[in-house]
Structures are given as structure tokens and as C-alpha cells.
Amino acid sequence: MRLLLIHSDFIEYEAKKKTKIAEDPCSPSGRLEEALVAFCAVESPDADGIDDVVNQTVAAISEMAGKVECNRVMVYPYAHLSSDLAAPDLAVAALKSIEEALDKAGHEVKRAPFGWYKSFSLSCKGHPLSELSRSITPSEDAVKPEKKH
Amino acid sequence: MRLLLIHSDFIEYEAKKKTKIAEDPCSPSGRLEEALVAFCAVESPDADGIDDVVNQTVAAISEMAGKVECNRVMVYPYAHLSSDLAAPDLAVAALKSIEEALDKAGHEVKRAPFGWYKSFSLSCKGHPLSELSRSITPSEDAVKPEKKH
Ligand SMILES: [Mg+2]
Ligand SMILES: [Mg+2]
Numbered sequence: 524m525r526l527l528l529i530h531s532d533f534i535e536y537e538a539k540k541k542t543k544i545a546e547d548p549c550s551p552s553g554r555l556e557e558a559l560v561a562f563c564a565v566e567s568p569d570a571d572g573i574d575d576v577v578n579q580t581v582a583a584i585s586e587m588a589g590k591v592e593c594n595r596v597m598v599y600p601y602a603h604l605s606s607d608l609a610a611p612d613l614a615v616a617a618l619k620s621i622e623e624a625l626d627k628a629g630h631e632v633k634r635a636p637f638g639w640y641k642s643f644s645l646s647c648k649g650h651p652l653s654e655l656s657r658s659i660t661p662s663e664d665a666v667k668p669e670k671k672h
Numbered sequence: 673m674r675l676l677l678i679h680s681d682f683i684e685y686e687a688k689k690k691t692k693i694a695e696d697p698c699s700p701s702g703r704l705e706e707a708l709v710a711f712c713a714v715e716s717p718d719a720d721g722i723d724d725v726v727n728q729t730v731a732a733i734s735e736m737a738g739k740v741e742c743n744r745v746m747v748y749p750y751a752h753l754s755s756d757l758a759a760p761d762l763a764v765a766a767l768k769s770i771e772e773a774l775d776k777a778g779h780e781v782k783r784a785p786f787g788w789y790k791s792f793s794l795s796c797k798g799h800p801l802s803e804l805s806r807s808i809t810p811s812e813d814a815v816k817p818e819k820k821h
Contacts, residue, residue: 649791
């Protein structure tokens, strides 16, 4: 998982056109103010321990949310962050799990749709903690036994 | 080089605070409308053929500019696109060369400063050609002879 977190004054998007792998139904537009944008690219190695990757991603998002004192999160699929993408169905399932876990943790969460061409506008606050990127991989013990070689 | 190209209604930035590796002097703020934003992260392997990487990057930017019929380019350093960054002085030199080459090719170019915490606002158009990402590496023949092993 390639993750880019941006503390924003606002993030808004509008789904414009479907790709072959468009998620449907979906929320065709959305806006959050004073929100953490979590740009996510689920990657093929994540398949070896997707639950662990989801947990690590949620932990990284919650940690930054705490640091910048911001409770709102926009989960935004962003395939352009990686050149080794997971299969679409795995990616959508992971993004939904991230959304659910953040919601359960008490965050106000929205999620932009997967597989749509989307217009978006964003304003990054620019303070020293306002941008963070991270590469997340399944931790050793999470990798399913038969996968170990 | 990790490159992310976004066709925007506008891009604007404001330098907020220096990091240890801040470029100085620099243009502390900038805005372009109807512009291609070239988010660039110069990477350590690029050192083996930096001129070639600069040429490939300029070619990729010009190619997209032609496709979306947009002559304006904002070169925007964005280290968060990579986890294998080149040394700062190599990165700044490469970004300046990209800016110069785009200018010579007749583009209207601005360049956000390297090594500053910056606020920025951006509006991505969202049409099917509005976003492109690419990993660029020194091509074989560009790699300096004594580097070949
Ligand atoms: Mg503000
Ligand atoms: Mg517009």
C-alpha cells in the first residue's frame, strides 16, 4: 500500500466518467472541510496480508489525525501513487475496510469511488505536519503460512 | 524520477517554512490557471544518468501538454512520491534543468521552490487524460560507462 496523507482546508470531488473497473453504486460527489485526505494505492504484495495492511493503514491515518487534531478523513483511491497495483476487487474491499475501521474508531469518514475518472479540488494547509507519505507492506507474521518460502 | 502529471483548472502555492534543505532565493508564491502540474520526485538511481532522466521527463511533460492542449506548466517538487530520493543538490539541479528545457520549448513555466513546507491548492479537471504517472529511470546507454557492471 502506497499512502499519501494531506491535511487539507477542504477536499471535494466529482465522479465524471466510469473506467472499466468502476465501483457502482457509489457516492458521485463529496466534500469535506478541515479534513485529512488519505490517498491510497493498494499494491499487489498486499494480497499476502491484506488485513494487516488495512490495520497498518488505519493506524497511520489515525496517528496523523491525532497529531494534527483533525477528525475528518476522506479515503481517496489514487492508483497513480504506485506502479504495482493490486487487482481491483482486492483494492475496493481494502478501501471499504479502511473506511469501516475509521468510522468505528469515531472518525467522520467519506470515501471517493474507485475506478472513476474524478475531478477534485484540494487545499493543503502546508504546515510541517500537513503532508506524510508511507509505503506499507504485510508484516512478516501476517503473511499467510503457505506463502512463506 | 517519479512523475505525476495533473491537468488543472489552477494550481497555486505559498512557501510557508524552510526545511534544512530549502532552496534560497526562491519564488515564495505562485499561481497558474489552466496548467499542467508536474509533481516530481528525483530519485537516487537518477544520478547514474541525470541528463537522460531530465530529457525523458521533459518529453513526458511536453507530450501530455500537447495531448491536453495546455501550454502552461508548474514544476512542483514533491518528495512524497518516492521513498528513494536523490540528494537535494542533484534534485534541485535537475528541476532547474527541466524548467529551462520546458521554457526553451516554448512553454509558460513556473517552478515551486524545493525544500520548503508549502501550502497549495489545486483543481484537477478529471477528464480521462487529466492524470498520468510515470517512473523514469536512466536508459541503458545513458548510464555512464564506468557505472556499468
Ligand atoms: Mg486555511
Ligand atoms: Mg473546470
